[in-house]
Amino acid sequence: MNRHQKEKADEASGQGRPTLKTLAFMTGLGVTTVSRALKDAPEIGAETRRRVQLVAKQIGYRPNRAGVRLRTGKTNVISLVLNTEHEIMSFVSDIIYGVSEVIADTPYHLIVTPYSRSQDPLDPIRYLVETGSADGVIISRTQPNDPRARYMLERGIPFATHGRTDMGLIHPYHDFDNYAFAAEAVRHLAGLGRRRLALLAPPVELTYHGHTLAGFADALSEVGASEIPFNTVSIDHSIEQIRMRTAQLMRRDVRPDGFISSAAAATLAIVAGIEDAGLKLGRDVDVVSKQSSELLHLFRSELLVVNENFRLAGAELARSVLGWIGGAAPGTLQSLSEPGEVQAYRRPD
Amino acid sequence: MNRHQKEKADEASGQGRPTLKTLAFMTGLGVTTVSRALKDAPEIGAETRRRVQLVAKQIGYRPNRAGVRLRTGKTNVISLVLNTEHEIMSFVSDIIYGVSEVIADTPYHLIVTPYSRSQDPLDPIRYLVETGSADGVIISRTQPNDPRARYMLERGIPFATHGRTDMGLIHPYHDFDNYAFAAEAVRHLAGLGRRRLALLAPPVELTYHGHTLAGFADALSEVGASEIPFNTVSIDHSIEQIRMRTAQLMRRDVRPDGFISSAAAATLAIVAGIEDAGLKLGRDVDVVSKQSSELLHLFRSELLVVNENFRLAGAELARSVLGWIGGAAPGTLQSLSEPGEVQAYRRPD
DNA sequence: GTGACAATCTGTAACGTTTCAGTATATAGC
DNA sequence: GCTATATACTGAAACGTTACAGATTGTCAC
Numbered sequence: 174m175n176r177h178q179k180e181k182a183d184e185a186s187g188q189g190r191p192t193l194k195t196l197a198f199m200t201g202l203g204v205t206t207v208s209r210a211l212k213d214a215p216e217i218g219a220e221t222r223r224r225v226q227l228v229a230k231q232i233g234y235r236p237n238r239a240g241v242r243l244r245t246g247k248t249n250v251i252s253l254v255l256n257t258e259h260e261i262m263s264f265v266s267d268i269i270y271g272v273s274e275v276i277a278d279t280p281y282h283l284i285v286t287p288y289s290r291s292q293d294p295l296d297p298i299r300y301l302v303e304t305g306s307a308d309g310v311i312i313s314r315t316q317p318n319d320p321r322a323r324y325m326l327e328r329g330i331p332f333a334t335h336g337r338t339d340m341g342l343i344h345p346y347h348d349f350d351n352y353a354f355a356a357e358a359v360r361h362l363a364g365l366g367r368r369r370l371a372l373l374a375p376p377v378e379l380t381y382h383g384h385t386l387a388g389f390a391d392a393l394s395e396v397g398a399s400e401i402p403f404n405t406v407s408i409d410h411s412i413e414q415i416r417m418r419t420a421q422l423m424r425r426d427v428r429p430d431g432f433i434s435s436a437a438a439a440t441l442a443i444v445a446g447i448e449d450a451g452l453k454l455g456r457d458v459d460v461v462s463k464q465s466s467e468l469l470h471l472f473r474s475e476l477l478v479v480n481e482n483f484r485l486a487g488a489e490l491a492r493s494v495l496g497w498i499g500g501a502a503p504g505t506l507q508s509l510s511e512p513g514e515v516q517a518y519r520r521p522d
Numbered sequence: 523m524n525r526h527q528k529e530k531a532d533e534a535s536g537q538g539r540p541t542l543k544t545l546a547f548m549t550g551l552g553v554t555t556v557s558r559a560l561k562d563a564p565e566i567g568a569e570t571r572r573r574v575q576l577v578a579k580q581i582g583y584r585p586n587r588a589g590v591r592l593r594t595g596k597t598n599v600i601s602l603v604l605n606t607e608h609e610i611m612s613f614v615s616d617i618i619y620g621v622s623e624v625i626a627d628t629p630y631h632l633i634v635t636p637y638s639r640s641q642d643p644l645d646p647i648r649y650l651v652e653t654g655s656a657d658g659v660i661i662s663r664t665q666p667n668d669p670r671a672r673y674m675l676e677r678g679i680p681f682a683t684h685g686r687t688d689m690g691l692i693h694p695y696h697d698f699d700n701y702a703f704a705a706e707a708v709r710h711l712a713g714l715g716r717r718r719l720a721l722l723a724p725p726v727e728l729t730y731h732g733h734t735l736a737g738f739a740d741a742l743s744e745v746g747a748s749e750i751p752f753n754t755v756s757i758d759h760s761i762e763q764i765r766m767r768t769a770q771l772m773r774r775d776v777r778p779d780g781f782i783s784s785a786a787a788a789t790l791a792i793v794a795g796i797e798d799a800g801l802k803l804g805r806d807v808d809v810v811s812k813q814s815s816e817l818l819h820l821f822r823s824e825l826l827v828v829n830e831n832f833r834l835a836g837a838e839l840a841r842s843v844l845g846w847i848g849g850a851a852p853g854t855l856q857s858l859s860e861p862g863e864v865q866a867y868r869r870p871d
Numbered sequence: 872g873t874g875a876c877a878a879t880c881t882g883t884a885a886c887g888t889t890t891c892a893g894t895a896t897a898t899a900g901c
Numbered sequence: 902g903c904t905a906t907a908t909a910c911t912g913a914a915a916c917g918t919t920a921c922a923g924a925t926t927g928t929c930a931c
Contacts, residue, residue: 190652190653190654192916192917192918193917193918193919194917202880202881203880203881203882204881204882204917204918204919205880205881205882205883205919205920206879206880206881208918208919208920209880209919212919216878216879216880217879217880218878218879218880221879221880233652235652235653236917236918237592237916237917237918238591238653238655238917239588239591239592239597239916239917239918240592240886240916240917240918240919241917241918241919242587242588242591242886242918243586243588243589243592243885243886243887243888243916243917243918244885244886244917244918244919244920245886245918245919245920246886248588250633255618257619257622257623260615262611262612262615262616262815263611264615265614265615265618266609266611266612266613266614266615267611269604269614269634269636270606270636273606273634273636274606277636282633282635282655283633283634284599284631284632284633284634285618285622285632285633285634286631287618287619287622287626303539303582303584304539304584304587305539306587306631412816412817412820416820438817441817441820441821442820444820445820466611467761468761468787468790471761471765471790471791471793471794471821472790472820472821541886541887541888542887542888542889543887551910551911552910552911552912553887553888553889553911553912554889554890554910554911554912554913555909555910555911557888557889557890558889558910561889565908565909565910566909566910567908567909567910570909570910585887585888586886586887586888588886588887588888589886589887589888589889589916590887590888590889591888591916592886592887592888592915592916592917592918593887593888593889593890593915593916594888594889594916595916
C-alpha cells in the first residue's frame with residue numbers, strides 16, 4: 174500500500190456516513206467506477222457491478238442528496254403548493270398521503286410550499302422555479318387561464334394540476350368529473366320529484382366552477398327542472414355566510430326543493446340554513462353533496478352524497494409529475510375521476 | 523483585465539442564477555469576501571459589506587441550498603413526521619399551516635415524512651437522522667416512553683413533540699392541556715346535573731391518554747360523579763365501531779348521562795350511537811367534545827365543545843424546533859395550551 | 872508481431888458554498 | 902526607520918457527486 178492509498182484508507186474508514194469514496198476504498202475501485210456501477214452503466218463489468226452493489230447494500234450506502242443536487246441540479250423534490258386559507262381540510266391531508274404513497278419507494282421527498290391570500294399565487298411558483306427547489310410541482314385551485322401553469326410550461330418545469338385549465342395548452346392534470354357529478358345530482362333529485370334546484374358552486378375563478386355549472390345546466394334541461402339561482406355565495410365563503418344566505422333563500426316564496434353542494438363543510442352550513450328557516454331535510458328539500466370522507470351521513474342521515482377521493486387524486490397527481498420528469502409526454506398524463514352513484518344512507522343493522 | 527479575470531467575467535456573466543462568483547465579479551472582490559460580507563462577518567469593512575449586500579439584493583442573489591448543505595451539512599429543512607392512518611385530518615392541514623407561518627421568513631423548507639401502520643414509527647426518524655435530511659423534526663402521537671424522542675435525543679438532533687413524554691428526559695414540546703380539558707368537561711356536565719359520565723379517550727399508548735384519564739378521574743371525585751367505563755374503544759377506532767359500542771352502552775340499564783369525547787370525528791359517531799339507542803342529545807345525555815374547527819355545533823346544536831387550535835400548535839412546535847436549532851436550551855422550549863371554556867351553542871340572530 | 876478495437880476501469884474537474892491559512896496594506900509604538 | 906499589530910481582503914481546499922477525457926488491458930485480424 175503506497176502513501177496515496179494509505180491516505181484514502183484513512184479518509185474512507187472514518188465512521189461517518191459511507192460515501193462513494195468509502196465504497197471505492199472497500200472495493201478497491203475508483204469512485205467513478207463505483208458511481209457508474211451503482212447506476213448500472215453499461216461499461217462496467219457484470220461482476221464488478223454486482224460486487225459494488227452488494228457492498229453498497231451491506232454498509233447501507235445512500236447517495237448524498239446535496240452532492241447529487243449540486244452536481245446535477247436534480248433535487249429529488251416534489252413540491253405541493255397550497256393555499257393556506259381556502260384549501261379544503263381533508264384535501265390537504267388526503268392529498269399529502271396520496272402523494273406520499275406514490276413517492277414512497279422513490280428517492281423523492283415532498284415539500285409543502287404554502288401561500289396566503291395576500292400573495293400572488295404565482296409567488297411560490299416563481300420562488301420554486303427561480304431557486305430550482307423542486308423537480309416537479311403540484312398545484313391546486315386551478316383556473317381556466319392559469320398563470321402558474323403557463324409560467325411553468327414556459328420554463329419547462331414538470332408539474333401537474335389538480336383540476337384542468339382551458340388555455341389550449343397541454344399539461345398533466347388530475348380532475349374529478351364535476352360535470353358528471355352535478356348532472357348526476359340533478360338527475361337524482363329529479364328522480365325524487367325535486368323540480369327547483371339550487372347549486373352551491375365552487376368559486377367562479379376556478380375551472381371546475383364552469384364544469385359544475387355546465388353539468389348542472391345540461392341536466393336541468395334534460396330532466397325539465399329549473400334553477401333557483403344561488404350564486405351570491407360559493408363553497409369558499411364562510412360557514413356563517415352560507416348558512417345565512419341559505420336561510421334567506423329558503424324563506425322566499427319560490428324556494429328550492431333541492432340543493433347540490435360542491436363541498437362537505439358547506440353542506441353543513443346549507444343544512445343549518447334550511448333548518449334555520451324551519452324546513453326539514455328529506456321532506457321539504459333534498460341535498461346532494463360531495464364529500465371526501467364518509468361523515469355526512471352521520472350529520473343528517475337524509476343527506477345524499479357522492480364521494481370524491483382526494484387520496485387517489487394525490488396519488489394520480491404524483492404519478493403524473495413523476496411521469497413527466499421521467500420523460501413521458503404531458504398529454505398522456507391526464508386523468509379524470511368519475512363520480513360514483515349518488516348514495517342515500519343505509520342504516521347499519 | 524488579464525486572462526484570469528477575463529475567464530471569471532465570462533463565467534460570471536452567464537445568465538444563470540447568480541452565485542457568489544457572480545457577486546464577486548460584479549463587486550470586484552473575492553468570493554470569500556463576498557461570502558463573509560453577506561453574513562455580516564466582523565473582518566469585512568463597513569462600506570464593502572453594504573456594497574455587497576446592495577448588489578446581492580439588486581440582482582436577487584439567493585444562496586444555493588445544495589452548496590450550503592454540502593459544505594456545512596445544514597439542510598435548512600424541518601421535517602414533519604406523520605402517521606398516514608391515524609392522524610386527525612384537520613390536524614394535518616392546520617399544523618402544516620402553523621409550521622409554514624413560522625418558517626415563512628426563514629430559509630427553512632417543510633418536508634412531510636409519512637409512515638404507515640405497518641412500519642416501525644422509528645423508521646422514518648432513523649431515515650431522517652441517518653441521511654441527515656433535516657435540521658429539525660416534529661413528531662406527533664407522542665408516547666410516555668417514546669423511542670423516537672429517545673433516539674433523537676441520543677443523536678443530538680433537534681426536535682419537538684406534539685404532546686409530552688414521561689421518561690425523565692427534557693425536550694421541547696407543545697401540548698394541549700388535556701387534563702384540564704377532561705376536568706372542565708366533567709365539571710360542566712356535573713353543573714348540568716349529569717352524574718354518570720363516560721369518556722371516549724385517546725388510544726392508551728399516547729401520553730395524553732393518561733392526562734385525559736387523570737383529569738377525568740380527579741374531577742369525577744371532586745364533583746362526586748361516577749364513571750361509566752367506556753374503554754373498549756378509543757378515538758382511533760373506526761366511526762362504525764365507536765357508533766356501535768356507544769349504542770350498546772346506551773341500551774344498558776346503567777347508562778351514562780354524559781359523554782366526554784377527545785375528538786370531533788369520534789363525537790359524530792357517539793351522537794349517532796346515542797340516537798341509534800333511541801335517546802336524545804341534551805335531554806337524555808349531554809356530550810362535551812374537543813373540536814379543532816367550529817363545525818360540531820352545526821352537527822347538533824346541543825353539543826358542548828372545547829376548541830383545540832392545531833394551527834397554534836404547529837406554530838409553537840416550529841418555534842420550538844427553530845429555537846433548539848438556534849441554540850436555546852430545550853427546557854425553555856416547552857409550552858402547554860390551556861383549553862378555553864366549555865361552549866354551548868348560541869344561535870346566531 | 873503489429874495495429875485496431877472493444878471492454879473496463881480511472882483521475883480530474885466542476886457544481887456553490889464555507890473555512891483555513893494566509894497576504895497586503897495601513898497604523899502605531901518606540 | 903524599523904518592527905509589531907490590526908484591518909481588510911484573498912486563494913485554495915473541501916463537502917459528495919457526475920461527466921469528460923483518458924488509460925490500461927486483452928483479443929483478434931492479418
